[in-house]
Amino acid sequence: NAGVTQTPKFRVLKTGQSMTLLCAQDMNHEYMYWYRQDPGMGLRLIHYSVGEGTTAKGEVPDGYNVSRLKKQNFLLGLESAAPSQTSVYFCASSFIGTGELFFGEGSRLTVL
Amino acid sequence: GIQVEQSPPDLILQEGANSTLRCNFSDSVNNLQWFHQNPWGQLINLFYIPSGTKQNGRLSATTVATERYSLLYISSSQTTDSGVYFCAGGSTLGRLYFGRGTQLTVWP
Numbered sequence: 716n717a718g719v720t721q722t723p724k725f726r727v728l729k730t731g732q733s734m735t736l737l738c739a740q741d742m743n744h745e746y747m748y749w750y751r752q753d754p755g756m757g758l759r760l761i762h763y764s765v766g767e768g769t770t771a772k773g774e775v776p777d778g779y780n781v782s783r784l785k786k787q788n789f790l791l792g793l794e795s796a797a798p799s800q801t802s803v804y805f806c807a808s809s810f811i812g813t814g815e816l817f818f819g820e821g822s823r824l825t826v827l
Numbered sequence: 828g829i830q831v832e833q834s835p836p837d838l839i840l841q842e843g844a845n846s847t848l849r850c851n852f853s854d855s856v857n858n859l860q861w862f863h864q865n866p867w868g869q870l871i872n873l874f875y876i877p878s879g880t881k882q883n884g885r886l887s888a889t890t891v892a893t894e895r896y897s898l899l900y901i902s903s904s905q906t907t908d909s910g911v912y913f914c915a916g917g918s919t920l921g922r923l924y925f926g927r928g929t930q931l932t933v934w935p
Contacts, residue, residue: 757913765920803868811920814875815872816860817872
């Protein structure tokens with residue numbers, strides 16, 4: 716089993732460009748999450764999903780959109796990238812909302 | 828949201844030493860987890876421990892839910908234990924709040 720897989724692993728964007736990060740999990744988990752990690756800040760929740768077709772806002776949702784069209788996939792979109800969105804993005808999944816969290820390897824995004 | 832304080836922020840040890848990391852929460856949580864982020868950035872789940880005590884090899888964790896804190900014990904530390912240790916807690920389904928982490932460096 717691959718667990719949680721994120722693509723791409725690295726990306727450089729110019730201000731104003733758009734992109735999508737893809738997260739795929741093969742553990743049949745109901746819950747999926749997108750976090751961002753900035754130096755000295757820990758991880759902050761951007762958006763999450765409690766099941767196929769559902770999404771909800773986390774702590775820092777502004778500037779991001781998400782979709783969960785299939786249970787195994789959770790997409791994070793940046794419509795118009797800004798330098799403040801330079802960060803490492805982590806996807807995670809869990810079987811239930813209070814369950815053990817499993818993380819992907821992270822995607823490093825730089826916005827120039 | 829729930830505020831999570833971790834201490835100490837930095838810890839430097841020699842191989843073989845023991846250590847205790849602490850996590851305090853501003854409110855009650857029913858979901859509490861500890862993670863290790865290795866020097867390559869990978870996040871590994873160490874413990875799911877909303878209450879009680881668990882042990883896994885040289886690592887153990889204790890959560891006192893009524894007093895809103897959790898402790899992570901590392902015994903006989905090794906260089907491979909280096910990295911950042913995060914605790915995270917939540918009370919609403921799907922929302923987990925992370926602390927800023929404890930940076931652990933273990934020297935040979």
